[in-house]
Amino acid sequence: MMLAAENLSVSVRNTTILRDVSLHLQPGECLGLIGPNGSGKSTLMQCLAGLRKPGKGRVLLNGHAMDRTSSKIRSRQLALVEQQAETAERITVREAVELGRIPFLSPLRPWRAEDDAKVHQALDAVDMAGLSDRLWHTLSGGERQRVHIARALAQSPEILLLDEPTNHLDIRHQLSILALVRALPVTKVIALHDLNQALACDRLVLLHDGAIVASGEPRKVLTTQHLREVFGVEARYLTPDPDEPPLIRFSCATSLSY
Amino acid sequence: MMSDVGSLQAFRRGHLWLWLSPWMLLAAILFGTAIGETRIPLSVVMETIANRLWDAGYPVNRIDEGIIWSYRLSRAIVAAACGAGLALTGVVLQALLRNPLADPYLMGLSAGASTGAVVVTVAGLGAGAISMSLGALIGALVAFALVAMLAQVVAGRADTGRGSQAAAIILAGIAGSQLFNALTAFIIARTANAEQARGIMFWLMGNLSGTRWEDVGATVLAALAGAAVCFWHRRSLDAFTFGADSAASLGIAVRPVRGLLITVTAVMIGVMVSKVGSIGFVGLVVPHAMRFLVGTRHDRLVPATALAGAIFLVVADVLSRVIVPGQVLPIGVITALVGAPAFALILVHGRRAHGR
């Protein structure tokens, strides 16, 4: 069960959004995707999810070219939590999560008890079971985000792609969702903005202007030099407690220039 | 728990509707056949039908039998088929465009279909080779492409939320309807004589009075085939809830499925418009009413909407014949009298839902 990108390039009109990006997912790992706004994280996610065809290069799912994999097969192995997705329909939380079972249904294969079980499990996992009859438009931003994650979990994917899943979440839910995601026995790719949270990933890929600047062990990627060059901030590692992972403390070094 | 009970009730209500509505449709067709300028007792209607279908041999007045069989029954069946088809087009368009205001009439698809039909009949373009229905189908497709494109541009310019996106479709639809109506009027003025022109204008407003058994086959077939395709793709329609990207990641082959569903919609519009003209608001009112009754899931919404649309148009047709004594209103007047307030309601409601 593997996902790999080989020499991806994407351009829109005359601007290049991704240049020559390659990455290979290791089974079961949690890969963090970091980079400033507009660095191409969401675009790379869409390519990996098979929603966007790269101009050059290819994405391989289990060794098969993504654009030749049927969308049904793809959707049973790979789930995506988009950065934002809204609806005007009057659907309930449970109905939104039930959409995640669509890959396993067909015109002739009805809804079964096992589908209900998966939906309940997913709702429980994101702590939304109590709100399962609430209508979508009455939910807060964080609650909507958790429903999106539950929908992806209901897909019971082997690879989970999450584009800024902790957006809108309060700190408790940020931590619990990340802990939940990390504990899932699947391969995951997470785009993140909180670099302290990114430190907890197994591996990081740092994007800048559509290209991979560094990848590997978090501490080797999030060096003070990279942080200065890519994000334009000064960073210091703090180790208040030697038994716990370090913290990065940031200060604005270079003023934003447009 | 309260809400659990509530949703259970809604579920039961939905089921009740799905069980009841076929019988209601049957009853509506029978009443539609009985009621008119001359009222004919239901028993005579039944006897006539029995005579025709099974050679039952009941003694029935020849004139009554003629009215029932040759005019009213075929008319009621065509009304039912058109109602079902038009209501389904609303469901499909609303799901694919993710827009509660999407409707073939408001989007100008019916106007496009009319233009297509008029081009074929009056201007005699490709006479014989392509039928009126095919002309209307092509007209509807052209209108869809034009309006969808225009709406995208309008929504892209106005860089705001979903509320304005919904409105963009309506704005583009107005432009499209005006354009196609003007084209239709122009073609009629250029090529038809006064007599023909009056006939065409009457038909364009939505009219069932000319329907005969010849029209039953095409309309019923279009409605049944449309309903079957929509039901087959009920999960795909669900999958579009959070947009095309989300549908794709749920395993829907977005382009082919969308293409198929839009084509089926255009076929239904083309056939219905070429037989009965453009009847407005069915695709808007019926699906929204059904969402309240059976919920938003398409496995129940599609059959519920098809049946309710059929009942709605049969009843509207009866009303159009009896509401003003001695006069037959175009059926589009009745549907608009119901539809326009409903449209306003959806507008206001949508505003509230997004204006948080």
Ligand SMILES: Nc1ncnc2c1ncn2[C@@H]1O[C@H](COP(=O)(O)OP(=O)(O)OP(=O)(O)O)[C@@H](O)[C@H]1O
């Ligand atoms: N369809 C498009 N047309 C033009 N530019 C685009 C398009 N899609 C993406 N871009 C540009 O490509 C760049 C990368 O976009 P992307 O959404 O991948 O960034 P990101 O890393 O996810 O940013 P963020 O942290 O803000 O989510 C941005 O500069 C964006 O403006």
Ligand SMILES: [Mg+2]
């Ligand atoms: Mg992004």
